[in-house]
Amino acid sequence: MSSLVNNPIPVWLDLLGNALQGGSIYIGLPNTDPTKNPISVYQDEALSIPFMQPIPTTDGMPTVAGSPRQIFLGLGNPTFSLAVFDSAGNLVQSLPEVEPAASVAAAGDLTQNVFVNGTDFTPNVTTSLTLSADPGAPTNLWVDFDAVPQFYPDDFTLNGRTLTFTSPIPNIGKVRAKWGSTVVTGTPGTGTVTDSSIAAGTALYNRITEWVDITDPTYGAKGDYNPTTGTWTTDNTAAIQAALNSGKGVTAPPGQFFYVGSGVSVPVTCPGIMMEGATFVGPGSTSTVDGLAFNNWYQGGGDQITHQRGQSFQLPNVQAFRYGIALYNSAWVMARCDMVKGCEAGVYSQCDTGKYVVECDIAVRQITQCDHGFHEKIAANTGGDTEGVQGCRFECFYLSSCNVGIYRDNAATSVNTFNEYYIVELDANGCSGGTGNAYAIENTAISSAFAGNVYRIPLGPINCNATPSPFSRCTETNSKFEVLGFCGTDVSPYAWAGFLPGGFRPLVRPSAGVLNVYVDVNHGNDATGDGSVSNPYNTIAYALGKIQNLDLCGNAVIMWLLPGTYTIGLNLNTDQGPYNNGHLYLRGSTGDATQIIVSGGINASGPGSRLTVEYLTVSGNGIVADNNAKVDFDNLIFAGVGSNNHITSKNGATVTALGPVTITSGGNSFASAIDGRITLDGVTYTLTGTPTFSTAFAYAAYGRISAIGSTFSGAATGNRYSALINGVINTAGGGANFFPGSVAGSSASGGQYV
Incomplete structure (x- = not known):
């Protein structure tokens, strides 16, 4: 007689869980090393064709010449030992004693x-x-x-x-x-697989020994919190903390709600957490209980990178705690979470004196109904290079219904450098608590040690109603703000009043495609104004400083000038780079050019300068475009410029007339192109009072003036034109008397008049 040796698993697997290819099977005396104490095994149930050991495997099955075979042994061997190795000689399975069949047939035993x-x-x-x-x-x-x-x-x-x-x-x-009462193919016989029979180092051994579940009887957590009624039976604080302290990875069943009345702390010895889909519920945002806290991880100076263990945590949803996820003086923490809801702060970071939060990576899919989305509390710096919050990344896909997106309660000398804050969508709609105002970013104090940070808000801030700005004390050095979709009811620069002029440039995409700023020389105030129509700035220069600090992604900004005389004009200088990657309009607010006078002149220089001037009276230096600037004008009055030109274009700049012009005084020239271009095509020019031009009405040297189809009415004194040194003045055959003047024009040194 013979009995069939049942493989304890359907096929033999390698350490990666794949069918064992090129492996070796040894069968021997029970409780001995089968490689040294083999027993006779056979390919047939008649026990007539022996196997040579080790028995090779193909696709996880014992084979002879590549053909699958069953393994039989005589009834004189009621138990046996088993060892299986992969093609590299690594132990895959080791069983000290296996029963081929139980003494009495039972369920699952053939x-x-x-x-x-x-x-x-x-x-x-x-x-x-x-x-x-x-x-x-x-x-x-x-x-x-x-x-x-x-x-x-x-x-x-x-x-x-x-x-x-x-x-x-x-x-x-x-x-x-x-x-057999029940036949289960490939299932080990009852009692043949025990804790001691699972070989250390196998995939199964690692699976059952490296991770624990908080609901295992050893710990006893119970997901009996009812989210509908808000009631529970079990406080799971002790059970969850015991699992976290086990030194093993910790899991929790998804879809269950666990009440945690005292909060838990993740020890540095915890190798990992996989609790996605489970929810921890606390005693409320006004309590002193945190959801999951990381305390003093990898502090102590030196080469901190040597402490890093590659730990990664998929945290449960956390709800109704003081702080949902809390980092107290911790480094090298990488955690992910689906949702934090109803907490004082979604993610909280605290640095005490001489401590740091460094190289942490925290990402939450949604933070909602919290007072603060991200909250930092940083103590004063004592001079160490590893203090404060440094080199971290904080991310949230959707931050909604919070009073503040990023809130920092900092000492005046605290350190916050080289961090990235990424909030894909920030929507303050429905915020409650606090003062009722909604800030995108709020700093209680700022220092020179706040530098090199990156803030990205691709969509938002939406419905942030804090005044004077939803960005409070954002005066950091060399930091970058990318705010791509400000969607408030008024997109005037009040929204950006907290930014530092002349420093970093927030990236702004106005929802209406245009940003409006208002200036009132008679009633505005640079110190208290915010640039809105109800609270305008006082000077063009101050308003320009606010605008020039933004990157408008190619959108337009209109600077509205209210009636009055502006003795300090516009000086738009982008020689060092673009001022706002957009188009600036300097526009009189009434549509009547006689009511708004810019006596300080209008200057634009640099390739990033894109300017349109409308409905104004311009005097002083007139309009000067330099170094590849581009200036358009429409419905202007050109008044007293003394010995200057009304329009000057030089060094590759371009000036273009778009609408009717009135000229009330003379000067050196009306249009002077020195290695620049001026286009006067198709526009009507009205001269009053017979103004005098000491050089010529139109002057070109190395430059080009085009006046095709233009109309001039009224008289002037002086030369009609002067084209010198390869300069070109093109009237498309308008004739020698095309331009106003009392003296015939002239061309010399390669200059052309056509």
């Missing part, structure tokens, strides 16, 4: 006996056989004569282990008997 002609029975004589175990009932038993089924009770009866046939066994080769 036993087979094979009786051989001439060895176990005599044909036409033998009427009964003795089985190796009691099948328990004849209905559990399968019997065949050379694969011809025999049936109870017509062909056989069963009494314990005795199988009796109604007639002698005929002259056949084999009698097979199989029994």
Whole structure:
């Protein structure tokens, strides 16, 4: 007789969980090393074809010449030891003692006996056989004569282990008997797999020994919090803390809510957390209880990177705590969380004196209904280079219904450098608590040690109603703000009043496609104004400083000038780079150019200068465009400029007339192009009072003036034109008397008049 050796798993797997290819199987005496104490095993149930050990594997199955085989051993070996190695000689499985079949058939256990002609029975004589175990009932038993089924009770009866046939066994080769109340293919027999039988280092061993679940009986957490009624039975604080202290990775079943009344702390010995989908619920945002806290991780100076263990944490949702996720003087923390809700702060970072929060990476999918989305509290710096919040990344996909997006309660000398804050969408709609104002960023104090940070808000801030600005004390050095979609009811520069003029440039995309700023020389105030129509600035220069500090992503900004005389004009200088990557309009607010006078002149220089001047009276220096600037004008009055030009274009600049012009006084020239270009095409020019031009009405040297289709009315005194040194004045055949003047024009040194 023989019995079938059942593989404890459907196929043998390697350490990566794949079917074992090119492996080796050893079968030996129980509780010994099978590689040194092998026993005889066979390829057939008649035990006539032996296996040579080790037995090779192909696709996880024992094979001979690449063909799968079952492994049989005689009933004289009721148990055996097993060792399996991969192609590199690594131990994959080791079982000190395995039972091929239980002593009595049971659920999930299949036993087979094979009786051989001439060895176990005599044909036409033998009427009964003795089985190796009691099948328990004849209905559990399968019997065949050379694969011809025999049936109870017509062909056989069963009494314990005795199988009796109604007639002698005929002259056949084999009698097979199989029994079992339930057959589960590939399932180990009952009791054959124990903790001690799982080999250390195998995938199964690692799976069951490196992670624990907070609901395991060892810890006993219960997800009995009812989110509908707000009631619970179990405070799981102790159970969860014990699991975190186990030194193993910690999991929790998704979809369950766990009440945590005292808060838990993640020790530095915890290798990982996988609790996505579970929810921790605390006693409320006004309590002193934190959801998950990291305390004093990797402090102490020196080469901190040597402490890093690659720990990663997928945190549960946290709700109704003081701080949802809290970093107290901690470094190298990387954590992810789906949602933080109803806390004083979603993510809290605290640096005490001489401590730091450094190289942390915290990402939350949604922070909602919190007083602060991200909250930092940084003590005064004592001179160390590893103090404060440095080199961290804080991210939130959707930050909504919070009073402040990023709030920092800092000492005046605290350190905050080289961090990145990334809030994909910031929507303050529905905020409650606090003062009711909604800030995108609020700093209680700022210092020179706040530098090199990056703030990215691609969508928002939306519905931030804090005044004078939703950005409070954002005067950092060399930091970068990318605010791409400010969507308030008024997109005037009050929104950016907290930024530092002349420093970094916030990136702004106005929702209406245009940003408006108002200036009132008579009633505005640079100190208290915010640039809105109800609270304008006083001077063009101050308003320009605010505008020039923004990057408008190519959108327009209109500086509206209210009636009055502006003795300090516009000086737009972008020689060092673009001022706002947009288009500036300097516009009189009434549409009547006589009411708004810019006596200080209008100057634009640099390739980033894109300016349009409208509905104004310009005097003083007139309009001067230099160094590739581009200036357009419409509906202007050109008044007293003394010995200056009304329009000057030089060094690659371009000036273009778009609408009617009135000229009330003379000067050196009306239009002077010195290596620049002036286009006067198709516009009507009205001269009053016979102004005098000492050089010429139109002057070009190395430059170009075009006046195709223009109309001039009124008289002037002086030369009509002067084209010198390859300068070109093009009237498209307008003739020698095309321009106003009392003296004929002239061309010399390669100059052309056409």
